[in-house]
Amino acid sequence: MAKKKRANPEIxxxxxxxxxxxxxxxxLVTTTIANDRGILMQLPPxxxxxxxxxxxxxxxxxxxxxxxxxxRLLVEGEPLQDIKEIRDMVKEHVLNNGRNxxxxxxxxxxxxxxxxxxxxxxxxxxxxxxxxxxAYYEMYGERVGMSAAEWxxxxxxxxxxxxxxxxxxxxxxxxxxxxxxxxxxSIAEPSKIGGx
Amino acid sequence: xxxxxxxxxxxxxxxxxxxxxxxxxLLFFFMVTTVLRETTINVEQHIPKATExxxxxxxxxxxxxxxxxxxxxxxxxxxKEPRIQANDVFIAVEEIVGWVLQEKDKLDEVERDQIxxxxxxxxxxxxxLISDIQLELREANARKLLYTTIQDxxx
Numbered sequence: 001m002a003k004k005k006r007a008n009p010e011i012x013x014x015x016x017x018x019x020x021x022x023x024x025x026x027x028l029v030t031t032t033i034a035n036d037r038g039i040l041m042q043l044p045p046x047x048x049x050x051x052x053x054x055x056x057x058x059x060x061x062x063x064x065x066x067x068x069x070x071x072r073l074l075v076e077g078e079p080l081q082d083i084k085e086i087r088d089m090v091k092e093h094v095l096n097n098g099r100n101x102x103x104x105x106x107x108x109x110x111x112x113x114x115x116x117x118x119x120x121x122x123x124x125x126x127x128x129x130x131x132x133x134x135a136y137y138e139m140y141g142e143r144v145g146m147s148a149a150e151w152x153x154x155x156x157x158x159x160x161x162x163x164x165x166x167x168x169x170x171x172x173x174x175x176x177x178x179x180x181x182x183x184x185x186s187i188a189e190p191s192k193i194g195g196x
Numbered sequence: 197x198x199x200x201x202x203x204x205x206x207x208x209x210x211x212x213x214x215x216x217x218x219x220x221x222l223l224f225f226f227m228v229t230t231v232l233r234e235t236t237i238n239v240e241q242h243i244p245k246a247t248e249x250x251x252x253x254x255x256x257x258x259x260x261x262x263x264x265x266x267x268x269x270x271x272x273x274x275x276k277e278p279r280i281q282a283n284d285v286f287i288a289v290e291e292i293v294g295w296v297l298q299e300k301d302k303l304d305e306v307e308r309d310q311i312x313x314x315x316x317x318x319x320x321x322x323x324x325l326i327s328d329i330q331l332e333l334r335e336a337n338a339r340k341l342l343y344t345t346i347q348d349x350x351x
Contacts (some may be wrong), residue, residue, distance in 0.1 A: 121323070129246075137248055
């Protein structure tokens with residue numbers, strides 16, 4: 001009798017880990033980590049929906065970025081090596097406010113035109129688009145005293161009226177509903193030099 | 197010497213009772229952070245990196261298009277030129293409008309205009325194809341676009 005009482009009453013749980021491991025491996029194999037992040041963009045409306053209005057754009061309001069089929073950059077007529085330099089150039093152009101004759105009259109008038117070739121790689125396209133949008137996010141952030149990253153998270157939480165107010169302030173949206181600091185990034189139809 | 201003898205009497209095995217708990221914790225982490233794979237991707241996917249990422253609000257409004265070179269086991273049948281994959285099949289550029297309408301039909305009527313197309317495109321794809329896709333999406337009036345990218349860590 002005394003011997004029986006001494007036996008360990010614990011249930012042997014050493015195989016529990018194996019069972020859990022099996023489940024873990026099953027989930028590891030059958031699942032992918034959700035990746036729903038990326039660069040958001042709004043496409044312009046259908047070509048035939050736009051009325052054929054002669055839009056007069058002043059040459060100096062345009063900031064032109066072109067990438068050829070060999071992924072070489074041409075920014076404002078000058079070749080450029082480092083794509084990271086575009087960011088500051090865009091900011092200088094947009095925030096010029098008429099000081100320099102060769103740059104934009106006001107943020108409202110400024111247009112960033114981005115053109116590629118049919119032979120440009122997608123990686124390069126994303127790289128440049130990233131810099132162009134990043135420049136705008138930084139400018140918006142500065143207007144409301146935030147970093148670009150904080151601004152981007154803010155744009156995801158516009159249900160909050162506080163955020164909405166900051167968002168409208170950053171984009172300069174007045175009482176008349178007009179945005180005075182729009183993100184004018186225009187993606188032109190690619191040229192067909194390196195086409196396929 | 198007597199002192200040392202006592203020590204050797206202690207149980208030499210490592211206590212493993214906490215091991216299942218640790219494994220379960222890992223298991224729950226993976227269960228929460230992952231979604232079940234719905235489609236087999238038959239195109240190469242090396243997604244480009246970017247820094248200025250934004251998150252999608254509503255996952256139910258998103259439809260995915262995969263673009264890239266067909267994977268090795270598909271190349272005999274579909275060649276090496278980049279193709280577009282929607283759901284489980286390869287589609288031609290001209291079929292995108294029809295596909296978008298199908299995807300819109302799956303949504304509630306009030307939300308149809310808010311459909312977002314997520315493009316998962318391989319690095320090496322040429323812009324010609326992407327531009328053709330964008331033209332078709334404009335035609336189908338699905339104008340909200342997300343280029344899926346990976347967060348670039350080195351700044």
